[in-house]
Amino acid sequence: MTAVTEDTKGAATELPRLLPLPGNKNAHDWYAHADRYGRLPYRDRQAILVRDVEAAGLTGRGGAAFPVHRKLEAVLEAADKRRRTPAVIANGAESEPASDKDATLLWLSPHLVLDGLQLAAEAVGADTAVLYTHVNREHDVGSRLQEALRARQAAGVDRIPVQLAQAPARFLSGQETALVNHLSGGAAIPTFTPPRITERGLRGVPTLVQNAETLAHLALIARRGPRWFRSVGTDAEPGSMLATIRRADGRPRISELPLGLPLQDLVGELEPDRAVLIGGYHGTWLTGAEARRLTLDNRSLAQVQARVGAGIVITLPPDRCGLVETARVVRYLALESAGQCGPCLNGLPRIAGALAEIAGGRARSGAVADVERWSGLVTGRGACHHPDGTASFVRSALRTFAVEVARHQRGRCSATDTRPFLPIPRDAARSEQDWI
Amino acid sequence: MAEKLLVNPIDCEGHGACAELLPEAITLDEWGYPVVDPRPLPPGLERNARAAVSACPTLALRLVRS
Numbered sequence: 001m002t003a004v005t006e007d008t009k010g011a012a013t014e015l016p017r018l019l020p021l022p023g024n025k026n027a028h029d030w031y032a033h034a035d036r037y038g039r040l041p042y043r044d045r046q047a048i049l050v051r052d053v054e055a056a057g058l059t060g061r062g063g064a065a066f067p068v069h070r071k072l073e074a075v076l077e078a079a080d081k082r083r084r085t086p087a088v089i090a091n092g093a094e095s096e097p098a099s100d101k102d103a104t105l106l107w108l109s110p111h112l113v114l115d116g117l118q119l120a121a122e123a124v125g126a127d128t129a130v131l132y133t134h135v136n137r138e139h140d141v142g143s144r145l146q147e148a149l150r151a152r153q154a155a156g157v158d159r160i161p162v163q164l165a166q167a168p169a170r171f172l173s174g175q176e177t178a179l180v181n182h183l184s185g186g187a188a189i190p191t192f193t194p195p196r197i198t199e200r201g202l203r204g205v206p207t208l209v210q211n212a213e214t215l216a217h218l219a220l221i222a223r224r225g226p227r228w229f230r231s232v233g234t235d236a237e238p239g240s241m242l243a244t245i246r247r248a249d250g251r252p253r254i255s256e257l258p259l260g261l262p263l264q265d266l267v268g269e270l271e272p273d274r275a276v277l278i279g280g281y282h283g284t285w286l287t288g289a290e291a292r293r294l295t296l297d298n299r300s301l302a303q304v305q306a307r308v309g310a311g312i313v314i315t316l317p318p319d320r321c322g323l324v325e326t327a328r329v330v331r332y333l334a335l336e337s338a339g340q341c342g343p344c345l346n347g348l349p350r351i352a353g354a355l356a357e358i359a360g361g362r363a364r365s366g367a368v369a370d371v372e373r374w375s376g377l378v379t380g381r382g383a384c385h386h387p388d389g390t391a392s393f394v395r396s397a398l399r400t401f402a403v404e405v406a407r408h409q410r411g412r413c414s415a416t417d418t419r420p421f422l423p424i425p426r427d428a429a430r431s432e433q434d435w436i
Numbered sequence: 437m438a439e440k441l442l443v444n445p446i447d448c449e450g451h452g453a454c455a456e457l458l459p460e461a462i463t464l465d466e467w468g469y470p471v472v473d474p475r476p477l478p479p480g481l482e483r484n485a486r487a488a489v490s491a492c493p494t495l496a497l498r499l500v501r502s
Contacts, residue, residue: 192444341445342469377465380474383446 015232015240016256018216020108028144030151033111040115040157041222046125047076053123053218055226057238062091062174062211063279063310065237065298068218071208074198075124078206087128087202088121089183090114092141092212093167093174094134096280097332097423098312101242102212104254107139109216110148114162116215119222121160124208129162131212132179135169142166168435169425171281171336175384176209178338187435189338190384211310213242234260237297243311250317250421259308261296267315275316275400277422279309281329282389285322285400305392314422321415323404325422326397327352327359333390335428338435344387347378351394361411368398368405438476440502441485445469447496454497457488476502 020027027033043049054069079086090113094102106113113131121129133141145164152158165183167173173188180201182188201207210218217239221229230238237259245253245266257266267276270288277285284306286294294300298307316322334348354371357363375391382388398405404414427434441461443454450468460481461473477485477499489497 192446342448342450342467343445343465346467346469377471381445381469381471383444 015258017220017240018105018109018112018213018242019254019256027109028107028111028148030111030148030155033109034155037112037115037220038223040118040219042119042122042159043222046123047072049119049123049218049222050076052221052226056221056229057226057236058214058217058221058229059237060211061213061217061241061310063096063282063307065308068210068214071198071210072120072123074196075206075208078199079125082199082206084205085128086124086126086206086208087130088117088124088126088208088210089179089202090117090129090131090212090215091174091176091179091209092131092133093179094212094310095167095169095171095174096282096310096312097171097425098246098252098277098280098314099244099310100252101244101254101311103134103139103141105213105216105242106133106141107144110145111152112216112219113212114145114148114152114158115219115222116210116217117162118158118160119219120208120210120215124206126208127160128202128205129160130165130183130202131162132165132167132174132183134174135166169427170435171333172338172384172386173435175386177384179209180207182436187432189340189435190382190386192383232258234295234297234299236299241296241308241311243296243313246312246314248315248317250423257296257311259297260300263291263294263296263313266296266313267291270315271318273403274318275322277314277316278306278312280312281333281422282385282393283307283309283312284392284396285326286396287400305396317417317421319415319417320421321359321404321413322397322401323355323408324359324413324415324418325420326394326401327355328420329422329424330355330390330394332424332428333386333393337386338384341382341387343378343381347374347387348390350374351378351390355394358405358408361408361413363409371398438502439482439485439499440474440476441472441488442498442500443470443472444496444498447494448492449494449496451493453491453493454488457491458484461485462488470497 058068059065092102177191197207233239272289274288276291331352334352354367378387455462455464
């Protein structure tokens with residue numbers, strides 16, 4: 001999809017910015033990349049880029065939407081205070097099974113992410129750079145990245161060497177403390193904060209972790225400036241974002257969209273009783289009626305306690321049951337708990353069990369109340385946000401599929417197709433080896 | 437300086453000593469893990485709070501400046 005947005009001065013700014021232009025099959029090639037975007041605009045001094053990033057209003061595209069300049073500043077400050085040279089990690093792990101945007105970006109435009117990694121490293125004065133990706137993807141991103149790094153070495157563009165590292169195929173392995181723990185020699189499971197990884201991260205040094213797409217945007221802000229970046233998106237949430245869109249056929253389509261886009265443009269003409277999942281498996285189910293009046297930005301989505309997250313927008317086909325789909329995903333999420341924190345270890349399997357009972361029909365009378373209570377009980381009580389994200393996903397399902405819950409209590413289900421729809425990886429973690 | 441309790445949920449094994457020593461600010465959930473009042477400790481509870489912190493067998497409970 002190509003969206004065209006008018007900027008404030010009336011000049012048309014065209015998307016995509018990050019993805020290849022239509023018809024370009026060669027975008028992953030270094031020379032094709034340099035042709036389109038020009039050379040790397042190093043600043044030859046640390047911290048210079050931070051002001052541009054702040055003026056652009058770039059936020060993290062991994063899901064949390066944290067202001068990028070504040071992370072850069074935190075790392076600079078910690079490095080100065082502790083006299084340690086920082087590290088930078090590009091996070092392309094994308095452990096969320098419903099998302100495919102980072103893998104697609106790394107496959108189609110690897111050099112933009114690698115440019116951003118070099119520029120971010122320069123901005124914080126880092127001497128270590130790592131690109132962390134997920135195993136078991138459809139495309140062999142690893143070998144494409146090795147090829148890209150060889151081309152950059154031959155062209156002499158990189159100032160610091162980039163290590164490639166792989167995340168185990170677990171839901172939590174891309175969580176930032178988990179990836180830092182993994183790259184420091186431990187298992188890919190979350191650790192307790194404080195200390196923040198901007199203070200003590202990779203092998204104890206101040207560490208900047210940015211999502212792969214975020215670094216690609218940073219590479220373009222460095223070249224074209226904040227005003228250009230702000231020419232799409234909203235004033236509060238500028239720029240474009242990559243989204244993974246799934247409709248009835250279930251196939252993911254990756255689009256680069258301006259923030260603030262009406263959701264209706266993504267989900268089409270929806271019946272009010274249809275459902276849309278926004279933000280993935282830690283995200284929020286909305287009714288078609290809600291989705292039709294909202295836009296793709298956090299300010300708008302906050303009205304229904306939803307967030308853009310990593311840009312997942314899924315329309316549930318009319319022949320599937322959202323309750324059954326949710327129960328299946330929550331079982332997966334419970335199995336993906338690292339099992340470190342009592343409330344998550346105990347609460348998630350119970351929530352999953354009760355949801356399976358509700359989805360299966362004629363659940364005992366207290367099942368819905370149990371799910372609500374446990375969802376409240378686990379929230380805010382883990383080292384990471386896995387219990388919180390799972391609980392809010394579950395609560396949004398009970399809200400959005402309230403009619404379906406009542407139908408199931410009478411032993412009925414509105415699905416006419418019982419094949420699983422939402423994607424879930426085949427193997428769940430069984431032993432500690434699965435996290436290494 | 438107001439202080440508040442912070443539990444490291446990875447280290448916590450649900451022994452429950454903290455809830456026994458400081459029931460005003462800590463209760464146990466149905467699985468035996470502490471639910472800690474996130475607000476600053478009211479004055480007068482500091483002594484018991486320190487006792488709860490040092491009684492934790494896994495050193496999972498801390499007092500931090502709020």
